Amino acid sequence: RKEVEQDPGPFNVPEGATVAFNCTYSNSASQSFFWYRQDCRKEPKLLMSVYSSGNEDGRFTAQLNRASQYISLLIRDSKLSDSATYLCVVKKGGSYIPTFGRGTSLIVHP
Amino acid sequence: DAGVTQSPTHLIKTRGQQVTLRCSPKSGHDTVSWYQQALGQGPQFIFQYYEEEERQRGNFPDRFSGHQFPNYSSELNVNALLLGDSALYLCASSPGTEPYEQYFGPGTRLTVT
Numbered sequence: 001r002k003e004v005e006q007d008p009g010p011f012n013v014p015e016g017a018t019v020a021f022n023c024t025y026s027n028s029a030s031q032s033f034f035w036y037r038q039d040c041r042k043e044p045k046l047l048m049s050v051y052s053s054g055n056e057d058g059r060f061t062a063q064l065n066r067a068s069q070y071i072s073l074l075i076r077d078s079k080l081s082d083s084a085t086y087l088c089v090v091k092k093g094g095s096y097i098p099t100f101g102r103g104t105s106l107i108v109h110p
Numbered sequence: 111d112a113g114v115t116q117s118p119t120h121l122i123k124t125r126g127q128q129v130t131l132r133c134s135p136k137s138g139h140d141t142v143s144w145y146q147q148a149l150g151q152g153p154q155f156i157f158q159y160y161e162e163e164e165r166q167r168g169n170f171p172d173r174f175s176g177h178q179f180p181n182y183s184s185e186l187n188v189n190a191l192l193l194g195d196s197a198l199y200l201c202a203s204s205p206g207t208e209p210y211e212q213y214f215g216p217g218t219r220l221t222v223t
Contacts, residue, residue, distance in 0.1 A: 043215060044153065045214070046212070056129065095167055096158050100152030
């Protein structure tokens, strides 16, 4: 089983839709969680860190479920500019090595 | 405030050659990590430098080596290039403390022919 798993998609949604991605991780010692956004042939950009209590940044909400070992990203009122690949990142406590998922592709169409 | 910078942006090399990639971290960051990203995959961790030493290494052969300078900038060296080394090489900087939020440079696209 891979350490971090994501559905590669693509998720094809109309503008204004709400879309959610999940990311599962296998190591229960994981302590830090992040979502990154990567546009085609560009570098990943930090979207948000994921805290135990969940966090929200505008239209984006991230949740952590330690019992089931997954994190989620919810995007409300999707915009065309949200089209990108969303990478889930997980890091074990005591390790400096973050593990990236392969990403979930989102396409928002008019 | 300058972000992470990398050079060169593109590079074409022949099998067996050696390459050096460069990275300057974001202002205030003292930790630099290097990643290899193949098409359609997430970035794979190569190694991380902190206080001019390799702090942790991923599952990459010794052909991949690096260095960090006193100003925190870093180099990635790859010897004896293979076709499979063709990828986007990303540098990320972070502060040296948890949660180690990383900020990436634009990457160097390496093609080995």
